[in-house]
Amino acid sequence: MENTQWKLKQHGRIPRNNTIALVVLDGWGENKPDQYNCIHVAETPTMDKLKEGAPEKWRLIKAHGTAVGLPSEDDMGNSEVGHNALGAGRIFAQGAKLVDIALASGKIYDGEGFKYIKESFETGTLHLIGLLSDGGVHSRLDQLQLLLKGASERGAKRIRVHILTDGRDVLDGSSVGFVETLEKDLSDLRAKGIDAQIASGGGRMYVTMDRYENDWNVVKRGWDAQVLGEAPHKFRNAVEAVKKLREDPKISDQYIPPFVIVDENDKAVGPIVDGDAVVTFNFRADRMVMLAKALEYEDFDKFDRVRFPKIRYAGMLEYDGELKLPSHYLVSPPEIDRTSGEYLVHNGVRTFACSETVKFGHVTFFWNGNRSGYFNQELEEYVEIPSDVGITFNVQPKMKAIEIAERAKKAILSRKFHQIRVNIPNSDMVGHTGDIEATVVACKAADEAVKMIIDAIEQVGGIYVITADHGNAEEMVKRNKSGEPALGKDGKIQVLTSHTLQPVPIAIGGPGLPNDVRLRSDLPGAGLANVAATVINLHGYEAPADYEPSLIEVYDA
Ligand SMILES: O=C(O)[C@H](O)COP(=O)(O)O
Numbered sequence: 001m002e003n004t005q006w007k008l009k010q011h012g013r014i015p016r017n018n019t020i021a022l023v024v025l026d027g028w029g030e031n032k033p034d035q036y037n038c039i040h041v042a043e044t045p046t047m048d049k050l051k052e053g054a055p056e057k058w059r060l061i062k063a064h065g066t067a068v069g070l071p072s073e074d075d076m077g078n079s080e081v082g083h084n085a086l087g088a089g090r091i092f093a094q095g096a097k098l099v100d101i102a103l104a105s106g107k108i109y110d111g112e113g114f115k116y117i118k119e120s121f122e123t124g125t126l127h128l129i130g131l132l133s134d135g136g137v138h139s140r141l142d143q144l145q146l147l148l149k150g151a152s153e154r155g156a157k158r159i160r161v162h163i164l165t166d167g168r169d170v171l172d173g174s175s176v177g178f179v180e181t182l183e184k185d186l187s188d189l190r191a192k193g194i195d196a197q198i199a200s201g202g203g204r205m206y207v208t209m210d211r212y213e214n215d216w217n218v219v220k221r222g223w224d225a226q227v228l229g230e231a232p233h234k235f236r237n238a239v240e241a242v243k244k245l246r247e248d249p250k251i252s253d254q255y256i257p258p259f260v261i262v263d264e265n266d267k268a269v270g271p272i273v274d275g276d277a278v279v280t281f282n283f284r285a286d287r288m289v290m291l292a293k294a295l296e297y298e299d300f301d302k303f304d305r306v307r308f309p310k311i312r313y314a315g316m317l318e319y320d321g322e323l324k325l326p327s328h329y330l331v332s333p334p335e336i337d338r339t340s341g342e343y344l345v346h347n348g349v350r351t352f353a354c355s356e357t358v359k360f361g362h363v364t365f366f367w368n369g370n371r372s373g374y375f376n377q378e379l380e381e382y383v384e385i386p387s388d389v390g391i392t393f394n395v396q397p398k399m400k401a402i403e404i405a406e407r408a409k410k411a412i413l414s415r416k417f418h419q420i421r422v423n424i425p426n427s428d429m430v431g432h433t434g435d436i437e438a439t440v441v442a443c444k445a446a447d448e449a450v451k452m453i454i455d456a457i458e459q460v461g462g463i464y465v466i467t468a469d470h471g472n473a474e475e476m477v478k479r480n481k482s483g484e485p486a487l488g489k490d491g492k493i494q495v496l497t498s499h500t501l502q503p504v505p506i507a508i509g510g511p512g513l514p515n516d517v518r519l520r521s522d523l524p525g526a527g528l529a530n531v532a533a534t535v536i537n538l539h540g541y542e543a544p545a546d547y548e549p550s551l552i553e554v555y556d557a
């Protein structure tokens with residue numbers, strides 16, 4: 001930005017050059033203590049001790065709904081909006097909301113992206129690929145429904161939907177209902193003379209929606225079904241497919257194997273071919289970037305695409321502002337500018353960021369406003385620890401927490417960096433599996449990682465800031481209105497695999513924290529966006545004037 005005053009004013013009362021560890025516990029919310037709160041059940045002495053510092057050194061902040069730019073207070077937080085807010089220090093209307101607005105006003109159809117794909121409607125098929133649920137984290141069913149209606153009213157004559165079943169942002173087993181709803185909509189379209197069908201499907205974690213290049217096989221499985229029309233399972237309709245494949249007790253919605261829908265001659269009904277249009281209807285970037293690359297890049301060596309159809313492709317949003325990927329999109333993404341990371345490099349603050357693959361982009365890409373790469377490689381180092389591949393994380397609930405903490409410790413002790421920023425993934429990634437016992441182990445491992453980092457900070461006389469991006473492991477059961485566990489049709493509790501609406505803790509401390517610094521007692525509505533100004537202050541600078549207010553104050557002792 002041309003006129004940005006990058007130089008930050010020095011904070012009058014807090015010195016510069018502190019070593020600050022900034023830890024984001026992924027999916028770690030605050031909730032009442034009971035057996036479904038895995039954080040409570042787990043041994044977490046480090047986090048428990050931090051809480052004892054309340055309210056001067058520990059408080060809760062909002063991590064869901066409008067506090068992080070989501071459409072409503074019913075929207076649970078997620079990593080994208082959470083890390084965006086943490087890094088950018090302001091609240092931006094997020095993808096979910098921007099798409100709602102564009103659909104409601106009809107502006108989505110006047111944009112460059114829609115005009116571009118529309119050119120294929122006369123002779124080609126419109127393919128819609130994305131996550132089929134109302135989770136509101138990556139996509140929303142009602143947005144898909146509006147898009148189907150809007151496209152068909154504007155000339156799409158042949159439509160194929162390639163579904164990815166959820167069970168991660170919504171209850172496991174809910175996929176059947178979503179597919180039934182979509183089938184009904186498509187049959188209504190058929191009654192109007194539009195040739196509309198589901199063409200392929202698969203569970204989001206096994207088909208297509210990998211992230212940060214952890215496992216290209218996931219994308220390949222999707223490619224084979226969506227583009228080539230090939231899959232190990234063939235069905236005549238998608239409701240039957242999902243029901244049948246779920247009969248295997250090992251298969252959950254997230255992991256449904258790839259299937260294609262075939263006609264009476266056993267031929268796939270909707271491979272993607274030259275001249276077609278494709279829209280990936282997820283608004284969230286991380287789990288669409290890999291498919292976007294496969295659909296768009298001429299040069300591509302991640303797997304053998306066999307065929308690379310000449311298509312008109314648009315994303316629901318632009319997924320990566322730096323890579324300009326995809327080149328065409330239906331809705332412009334939030335313009336998250338002037339993030340704290342960018343300010344800090346302009347002021348000579350040296351940063352180290354680290355997580356394992358599945359969360360690496362959270363503390364880099366999302367943190368920096370959905371921007372890949374460094375601001376200034378001289379001053380920043382980003383380290384990715386390879387995640388385990390091909391397993392569900394309840395099998396290895398400790399994940400790479402200790403390795404991440406080791407790297408952070410090394411970075412802290414090296415005294416080369418002012419900010420050491422990490423994401424500890426366990427409570428989130430294992431919480432999503434719905435395995436309560438494994439999630440308890442995960443929370444314990446995360447707590448141990450925090451301890452290692454705090455110990456290192458003690459050694460160098462630094463400061464720590466421990467927080468989280470949204471809830472998950474603190475609530476592992478769906479509840480009825482009176483707060484009791486809700487029972488499913490089978491009389492069993494319904495395990496909650498998704499995030500929650502709960503607030504998250506923030507704790508500050510360490511020998512470098514000046515004695516006269518404490519958390520303010522006002523700002524009851526504060527959320528994740530207030531963390532950036534807090535951290536900038538702890539680095540010894542005033543935060544930019546338009547950042548959400550800092551959570552700390554210096555008082556006269
Ligand atoms: O993508 C996922 O894994 C979930 O939909 C959301 O989890 P995250 O927001 O913590 O990444």
Ligand SMILES: [Mn+2]
Nearest residue numbers: 026027079469
């Ligand atoms: Mn998260």
Ligand SMILES: [Mn+2]
Nearest residue numbers: 027428429432
């Ligand atoms: Mn999550």
